[in-house]
Amino acid sequence: MIHGGVALHGEVEISGAKNAAVAIIPAALLVDGVCRIENIPQISDTDMLLTILAELGAKVSFINPSTIEIDCTNVRYQDAPYDLMRKIRASYYLIGSMLGRFGAAKTTMPGGCNFGVRPIDMHIKGMTAMGAEVNVKNGFVYAEAAGGRLRGARVYLDKVSVGATMNIMMAATLAQGRTIIENAAREPHIVDLANFLNSMGADVRGAGTDTIKINGVDRLHGGSYTIIPDQIEAGTYMLAAAATGGEVLVKNVIPKHLECISAKLRETGTIIQEYEDSVLVKGASTLRRVNVKTLPYPGFPTDMQPQMGTLLCLAEGTSVITEGIYDNRFKYVNELRKMGAEIQVDGRIAIIEGGKRLTGALVQACDLRAGAAMIIAGMCAAGVTVVEDIHYIERGYENFVGKLKSLGADISIVNFPDEPEELEKILAIS
Ligand code: UD1
Secondary structure, eight states: OEEOOOOOEEEEEOOBOHHHHHHHHHHGGGBSSEEEEEOOOOSHHHHHHHHHHHHTTOEEEEEETTEEEEEOTTOOOOOOOHHHHTTOGGGGHHHHHHHHHHSEEEEEOOOOOOSSOOOOHHHHHHHHHTTEEEEEETTEEEEEEGGGSOBOOEEEOSSOOHHHHHHHHHHHHTSBSEEEEESOOOOHHHHHHHHHHHHTTOEEEOBTBSEEEEEOOSOBOOEEEEOOBOHHHHHHHHHHHHHHTOEEEEESOOGGGGHHHHHHHHHTTOEEEEOSSEEEEEOOSSOBOOOEEBOSTTSBOGGGHHHHHHHHHHSBSEEEEEOSSOSSOOTHHHHHHHTTOEEEEETTEEEEEOOOOOBOOEEEOOSHHHHHHHHHHHHHSBSEEEEEOTHHHHTTOTTHHHHHHHTTOEEOOOOOOSSHHHHHHHHHOO
């Protein structure tokens, strides 16, 4: 529940990157030894993956809340736990890591946020090129490497895919010979996974460019690794500061990773000052309209699109957002409309008539980033906003409510009122 109208002020510390952590945890399965991983974000997606690894027989110990040790030395092949796998998107990385380690994998098709069809055909194309037979049947994925070990291969990705790039990279690490991934994704978490694997003895080169070369090795050894800061978490606080007209120092970030977000924010009139490992965001008194198209990195991230859509409801004039990655990532628009936003959606394009005052309402977190967008909307709206289904937000933002509170937001987690009259009373407060 949010009482809107408070500008955010202060400093916020960014956690480790979710999309790096959800790949690095399954990649620990490739390691014959103890991996110490620091800066793990405390979110439900990482909890889920650690539980999956533990069910597979890994020893998982918390050294402190954000540092873990994973020992997969004695893990033996078994089917991945189906009930947990289907709840989370990143479970697809178990296909690559199990195939790499055991030469076989049986998993379910991944779950996760629903923004349209999210196939894994390119992951499968890569594994198949490396000599695996992969079948998808009744929602299960069956994969088996011919002769028990994958072979290096050249894989061209028809579409730039973060998941396929990382999954093929993992599978190739212990394959026999050299794998080349062409048209690879270049997101910061791709480089992070490559750095993690290399620090455990892998030979991965070119991560961060569109061609990645992996020379397979026989064994990975234990080691220590620190995950990069979360680009999207940082971007979300930057937009929250800009949208509320506040001033926030976003700490523990890599400013280079945020350039695609900073550039667009500057166009809105927001002031951004970059320091070595932090950025200061000063909201403008009037936000200007901008057009945004989401693209693979270094373009504007699709995972920042709903938050940007919310900010642009407040900007003067008409803004256009083009979603370049997913078919169906504008579901949150219906929720914003309940708060008074004027947005037309046509396929992958949203036209936002800005300069509207948002008003509090009961809205839903349709998915992880849409949920963050609703919270930003609530903080900017007049009156009270209640955001339902915050379990989506807990999948990817560490202590979101606590961090926003420390920046002055009037926000708290409440139980959903039992009676409609009670809810009406809450929403009527202004
Ligand atoms: C990852 C991120 C997600 C982010 C997305 C794009 C994780 C766990 N999730 O998702 O937060 O929004 O990158 O930055 O890291 N595609 C295919 N076939 C495939 C794979 C993908 O057609 O085999 C399509 C997808 O439907 C989508 C596009 O390619 O249209 C990009 O998807 P991809 O980069 O693979 O996203 P995810 O790995 O699912």
